[in-house]
Amino acid sequence: MSKKILLGMSGGVDSSVAALLLLQQGYQVTGVTMRLRPDEYMCDSQSGGCCSLDDIxxxxxxxxxxxxxHLVMNFTDSFRRDVIDPFAREYQAGRTPNPCIDCNRYLKFSELLRRAEQLGFDGVATGHYAIVRQNEQGRxxxxxxxxxKDQSYVLYSMTxxxxxxxxxxxxxxxxxxxxxxxxEAGLPVAKKPDSQEICFVENKDYAGFIRRYTGQDPQPGDFVDLDGNVLGQHRGITHxxxxQRKGLGISFPQPMYVVRIDAANHRVVLGKEGSQYSSSLIAGDLNWIAFDEPPAELLVQAKVRYQAQPAPARIISLPEGRVQVLFEEPQRAITPGQAVVFYQDDLVVGGGTIFE
Known part of the structure; x- marks a missing residue:
């Protein structure tokens, strides 16, 4: 008997063609759209977003x-708890999270898989561009x-x-x-644009969303240079x-970049050209795919954001489940809160969250 697969369908072309391919491969397919956004963030459509009523x-x-x-499952409580709440907390703490990674980690490949198994399905599927294989040792x-369109970066947390x-x-x-x-299959979404934005934030106004969501106005503070000298006033660290170089709200004789955010003192540290590069980082909350535990040292190519190119690096294990990543060449804008994902050629070795 063919396997029963619960396919996550966003209403876009990728998951729609995934359904077509699974049927052609002989699977019994049921589509499910995960209702993620709470009612106050639902709308008929959102240009470049996903999970709207039109998408359903x-x-x-x-x-x-x-x-x-086709099923619709309500995951709004889990989405608020595991994605939106941490997103707001991280920004208020001066970090820059990736909510799509949390959505994959806690919703699509955890909650959805759990419900699929409760309903008697053999597994789940999505329209992500990545490859899963089992090696000779069964791993x-x-x-x-x-x-x-590779999307392995946002899947590094899979177990x-x-x-x-x-x-x-x-x-x-x-x-x-x-x-x-x-x-060719006559699917009504063939020419639908891809999703580009965070689904619960309109027009990339992260600071405005956090202010409305938390009910807290951002606290102004000082722009300072690398020596601690005050350069001017900022509108609040969530901005x-x-x-970042543009949109600082203050002009300088030469380009200035955000180098660090000091949430405890409500300060934004700025530096000149070149100061936005760094040769190392500390990461934690790690997940390893290629093995259970990493060796003391490991050579990889490390990717510090979704759009970044993997860069040669050396991983050194640290206490408390953390690692230090040393790059051969300095990397631009290594950002606390973002993910760093480790590769060896096309293999995803693992990844974690950038702490510093």
Whole structure:
């Protein structure tokens, strides 16, 4: 008997073609759209976002076209607890989180998988571009997709249990081919734009969202240079992130960059050109995929943000489950709160959260 798969469907073209491919491969497929945003953040549509009411309707129409069942599951409480609350806390603490990683970690490959198993499904699938394989020793491994849409960076937190029960049908397909397949199959989302923004924040106004969500106005403070000299006043630390140059609200004779955010003293530290680069970082909250525990030293290519290129680095194990990452070449805007993901060629070795 063919396996029963619960496919997470966002209403976009990727998850829609994933449904098509799973059916062609002989799986019994049920589509599910996860309702994530609480009512106050729901809307009919959001340009560049996801999880809107229109997206739910799009997923339903695709399932109808393919002749499969479509479910909507309410995850709003978990999304608020595990994604939105930490997002607001981290920004207020002077860090820059990646809520898409938390959504994958706690919702798509944890809560959704748990519900799928309760309903008798054999596993879950999504429209992510990444590759899962099992090696000869029985260990499940995650690899980068060779396409321009590789999304392995946001999947580094997956466990052996989750990898063994997850399918990524798009794996090594190029995006133009995916759109072509959707159009040839008559799927109504074939030309729908990709999601670009954080789904619960409109117009990338992070500071405005945090102010409305927490009910707390950002506290102004000092811009200071690397020596602690006061350069001017800022609007509140939630308006800034490491590496930022534009939108500081104050002019200087030469370009100045946010080098560090001192939340305890409500200060934003600025530096001249070159100061936004660093040759090392400390990371924690680590998840290893390629092995259970890392060796004392490990050579990898490390990626410090989703759009960054992996850079040669050496990992040194530290006490309390942390690591130091030493880069061969300085990296731009290493940002506390973001993820650092470790690769060996296309293999995702593991990753963690940048602490400093």
């Amino acid at each position: 309707d799009d997923a339903r129409r695709v399932c109808y076209r393919l002749g499969i069942e 499940w491994l995650l690899y980068r997709s060779p396409t321009g 052996q249990y989750q990898l063994a029960r997850t399918l990524f049908p798009l794996s090594d397909l190029e995006k133009p081919l995916v759109r072509q397949m959707a159009e 800034y992130t490491v590496g």
